[in-house]
Amino acid sequence: MSEQSTSSQAPDRTPRVVIVGAGIAGVQTAVALREQGWRGAVTLLGDEPHQPYDRPPLSKAVLLGKADGSAFDVDFAALGIDLHLDRPVTALSPQARRVETADGPVPYDYAVLATGAAPVMLPGSEGLPGVHLLRTLDDAERLRPVLAAQHEIVVVGAGWIGAEFATAAREAGCAVTVVEAADRPLAGALPPEVAAHMAGWYADAGAELRTGARVASVAPGAVTLQDGTTLPADAVVVGIGARPATDWLAGSGVEVSPKDGSVLADGRLRTSVPDVYAVGDCASFPSARYGSRLLIHHWDNALQGPRTVAENIVRGGSEGLVYDPVPYFWSEQFGRFVQYAGHHVDADELVWRGDPAGAAWSVIWLREGRLVALLAVGRPRDLAQGRKLIERGTALDRERAANASVPLKSAAL
Numbered sequence: 001m002s003e004q005s006t007s008s009q010a011p012d013r014t015p016r017v018v019i020v021g022a023g024i025a026g027v028q029t030a031v032a033l034r035e036q037g038w039r040g041a042v043t044l045l046g047d048e049p050h051q052p053y054d055r056p057p058l059s060k061a062v063l064l065g066k067a068d069g070s071a072f073d074v075d076f077a078a079l080g081i082d083l084h085l086d087r088p089v090t091a092l093s094p095q096a097r098r099v100e101t102a103d104g105p106v107p108y109d110y111a112v113l114a115t116g117a118a119p120v121m122l123p124g125s126e127g128l129p130g131v132h133l134l135r136t137l138d139d140a141e142r143l144r145p146v147l148a149a150q151h152e153i154v155v156v157g158a159g160w161i162g163a164e165f166a167t168a169a170r171e172a173g174c175a176v177t178v179v180e181a182a183d184r185p186l187a188g189a190l191p192p193e194v195a196a197h198m199a200g201w202y203a204d205a206g207a208e209l210r211t212g213a214r215v216a217s218v219a220p221g222a223v224t225l226q227d228g229t230t231l232p233a234d235a236v237v238v239g240i241g242a243r244p245a246t247d248w249l250a251g252s253g254v255e256v257s258p259k260d261g262s263v264l265a266d267g268r269l270r271t272s273v274p275d276v277y278a279v280g281d282c283a284s285f286p287s288a289r290y291g292s293r294l295l296i297h298h299w300d301n302a303l304q305g306p307r308t309v310a311e312n313i314v315r316g317g318s319e320g321l322v323y324d325p326v327p328y329f330w331s332e333q334f335g336r337f338v339q340y341a342g343h344h345v346d347a348d349e350l351v352w353r354g355d356p357a358g359a360a361w362s363v364i365w366l367r368e369g370r371l372v373a374l375l376a377v378g379r380p381r382d383l384a385q386g387r388k389l390i391e392r393g394t395a396l397d398r399e400r401a402a403n404a405s406v407p408l409k410s411a412a413l
């Protein structure tokens with residue numbers, strides 16, 4: 001670790017943390033550094049031209065024109081955060097302890113990589129007119145008139161973004177067809193017996209969901225599937241996932257996963273390069289809680305991780321806080337508030353609370369009788385209580401847990 005914070009001698013100049021990426025993880029790192037008493041300089045470099053903003057509203061209120069934007073309510077100047085917009089960082093040079101930008105190098109004592117993720121485009125569709133992604137404020141602004149014109153839209157991918165976009169597009173009065181290569185929505189996130197109940201939400205909202213449907217080609221005005229079906233499309237919205245934005249780190253010595261492109265952080269969110277941390281959508285970390293490395297592309301992870309990074313920078317030394325959260329996310333789709341906490345992959349039992357055909361229900365996952373994950377649809381109390389029970393690894397009485405009229409916390413053994 002740097003000697004800056006561990007040395008008993010006063011540094012001969014102000015130490016500086018340089019944060020690359022001004023999304024929520026970058027902004028929260030800067031804010032948390034100040035909250036935790038970092039007196040040195042904080043420089044925040046973002047490549048977008050806009051004031052830093054939050055992404056979840058983009059697929060909800062912003063898309064529908066119910067909100068103009070979603071800028072963070074942070075007074076950067078008052079916090080002494082040196083914010084630079086429109087300033088892509090092109091490289092990290094650990095030997096020289098600096099990051100490179102078109103406007104010149106920026107030296108660091110500590111660097112924090114918070115470059116998020118970039119959406120994956122359908123191969124062959126790059127630059128095609130009428131084909132959209134939904135990741136940035138600019139993307140949402142380009143999509144607003146498409147919704148307002150009540151176009152016929154094909155959404156590729158029935159994941160979280162696809163479902164939220166389809167919800168907004170239906171609300172705006174567009175004809176919506178969602179094509180999904182897997183046999184169900186949210187195939188990468190939820191098991192078939194749970195996701196099956198969500199497939200019907202599309203039809204209820206008047207959107208057509210086509211599963212097992214692979215896109216063969218996209219041309220202006222049409223999407224052709226591999227089975228030969230051609231779907232008319234005034235616009236195509238691609239929601240097939242995102243990949244950590246880490247290409248710019250090539251040659252830096254920062255270890256990146258060859259599998260998913262994430263920065264391979266350790267349990268304290270440090271990278272393989274001294275004094276360089278990574279947080280948010282761009283980084284994976286080992287979870288002792290779950291016995292596996294996690295790459296989480298959800299808001300709460302980009303909010304919580306920075307607190308650990310800031311504390312570890314401020315505290316310095318080889319000791320430090322370990323980051324091992326119970327993952328949490330939410331989604332608003334088809335008039336439902338969907339929340340998830342935990343990690344169900346190793347669960348050995350699934351228990352329903354309520355009727356999944358109804359408006360409000362939950363499903364919980366147990367491992368050796370202990371709660372490890374929970375999905376709540378329109379039941380925020382289950383989520384709030386379940387999250388705490390998961391954190392404590394509480395064993396549950398199955399019969400009480402399955403009774404939706406009994407508060408989940410009352411099922412604790």
Ligand SMILES: Cc1cc2nc3c(=O)[nH]c(=O)nc-3n(C[C@H](O)[C@H](O)[C@H](O)COP(=O)(O)OP(=O)(O)OC[C@H]3O[C@@H](n4cnc5c(N)ncnc54)[C@H](O)[C@@H]3O)c2cc1C
Pocket residue numbers: 020021022023024025026045046047048054055056057058059087088089090114115116117134135136161245248279280281282296297298299300302328329330331332
């Ligand atoms: C439309 C949408 C809706 C969402 N809704 C939800 C939701 O309902 N619930 C939920 O839990 N999660 C949601 N998410 C996910 C959540 O927003 C992300 O997990 C979160 O934004 C990740 O924050 P981040 O700061 O790590 O990355 P990002 O938000 O991607 O920010 C990274 C920033 O770094 C910039 N950058 C990249 N490379 C460089 C570089 N070389 N130099 C300088 N800057 C760079 C990027 O342009 C970007 O501005 C949503 C995401 C999207 C896109």
